[in-house]
Amino acid sequence: MARKKMDPFERVLKNVHTILDDGTIYNEAIGIENEYANHTLFKLTSFNYMQNIYCQVMKNQEWLKHCYYVDLMGGSGCTKIRDRSLYALGSPILAAINSNEMGRLFEKIICVEVEKQRAEALYSRLCAVYPKERVIVYNCAAEEIIPEIIQETSGKGCHSLVCVDYQNTQGPGFNDLIPLLNERRDIIITLMTQTLWRAFNYAKVRDFDPRSCEAMAKFFGNGCPQWKEATCQEYLEELYCNNIRSYDRRVETVKIQNEDCNFNFSTCFSCKNTKSDSPFMKGIVELNNFFHEKPDILKIVLDKVEHKITQLDDYL
Numbered sequence: 001m002a003r004k005k006m007d008p009f010e011r012v013l014k015n016v017h018t019i020l021d022d023g024t025i026y027n028e029a030i031g032i033e034n035e036y037a038n039h040t041l042f043k044l045t046s047f048n049y050m051q052n053i054y055c056q057v058m059k060n061q062e063w064l065k066h067c068y069y070v071d072l073m074g075g076s077g078c079t080k081i082r083d084r085s086l087y088a089l090g091s092p093i094l095a096a097i098n099s100n101e102m103g104r105l106f107e108k109i110i111c112v113e114v115e116k117q118r119a120e121a122l123y124s125r126l127c128a129v130y131p132k133e134r135v136i137v138y139n140c141a142a143e144e145i146i147p148e149i150i151q152e153t154s155g156k157g158c159h160s161l162v163c164v165d166y167q168n169t170q171g172p173g174f175n176d177l178i179p180l181l182n183e184r185r186d187i188i189i190t191l192m193t194q195t196l197w198r199a200f201n202y203a204k205v206r207d208f209d210p211r212s213c214e215a216m217a218k219f220f221g222n223g224c225p226q227w228k229e230a231t232c233q234e235y236l237e238e239l240y241c242n243n244i245r246s247y248d249r250r251v252e253t254v255k256i257q258n259e260d261c262n263f264n265f266s267t268c269f270s271c272k273n274t275k276s277d278s279p280f281m282k283g284i285v286e287l288n289n290f291f292h293e294k295p296d297i298l299k300i301v302l303d304k305v306e307h308k309i310t311q312l313d314d315y316l
């Protein structure tokens, strides 16, 4: 009998359930967690979705000898959803789970986290779901360690999925990422569009004096001073993506936006240009379209998750 194709809503709901913590991860380092507003659930949903497709595609590559997951802003492994009694799994934990499902695809999971307590919590949490000898957590600023990570994960038959989950403009700058963009690695970057817009306006009202421009100049890199010409939030986002494209890369974004709840950001996925069409990219376009078609999805999903409603009929 043919299996019923999953409705996109059903798929996202299933995905949101996957990213919620049942207490196992939280309990590994009680009280140490990142705390963000509820739209983080959608960021994590899109990370999980992208990691899952990556693992599925890579596990069938005969040329692949060593596969790595690199998270340059790893967090603590656990996120509390602000004003809710909900905890979600952080991006490195999701990567470990996705990798486990594929028979431990990632030879190593390498993370960087600048805050000591978070780095320690992340290490304990990762070791609870992945073999200790395959876990590395560096406690330093990502920009200091990128060259070492590149060395550790390069070579014939190597491939990696890199995640750069910005919270604002802090963290490695665009110039720091160039060596990664130049190589055949897949990269997920969070673009906090609204925060970038605020940082742009901060500099603009100060007539772009050098100090007020520091954060944006680092974020966009030396080769992209055009951020000063921004006319809207989307301009900044498109500029950043085009900057990535100039490194012979394809970019697709999943836009997560809701004017009522006042948030606007994107997760952007990029890979080196290839001749053939990528099934990966198709999947990302599909997720983006879905978030657009159902702008009230965040509220519906949160209600469902909180009340543990699994019957979909009333919304379909």
Ligand SMILES: C[S@@+](CC[C@H](N)C(=O)[O-])C[C@H]1O[C@@H](n2cnc3c(N)ncnc32)[C@H](O)[C@@H]1O
Pocket (backbone or CB within 6 Å): 034, 072, 073, 074, 075, 076, 077, 078, 079, 089, 090, 091, 092, 112, 113, 114, 115, 118, 140, 141, 142, 143, 165, 166, 167, 170, 171, 172
């Ligand atoms: C948005 S959070 C990451 C959340 C994580 N991806 C998750 O899903 O749980 C960004 C993290 O980057 C860390 N951070 C900030 N600047 C950094 C830097 N220069 N290098 C490494 N980590 C940094 C922050 O302490 C914070 O925990």
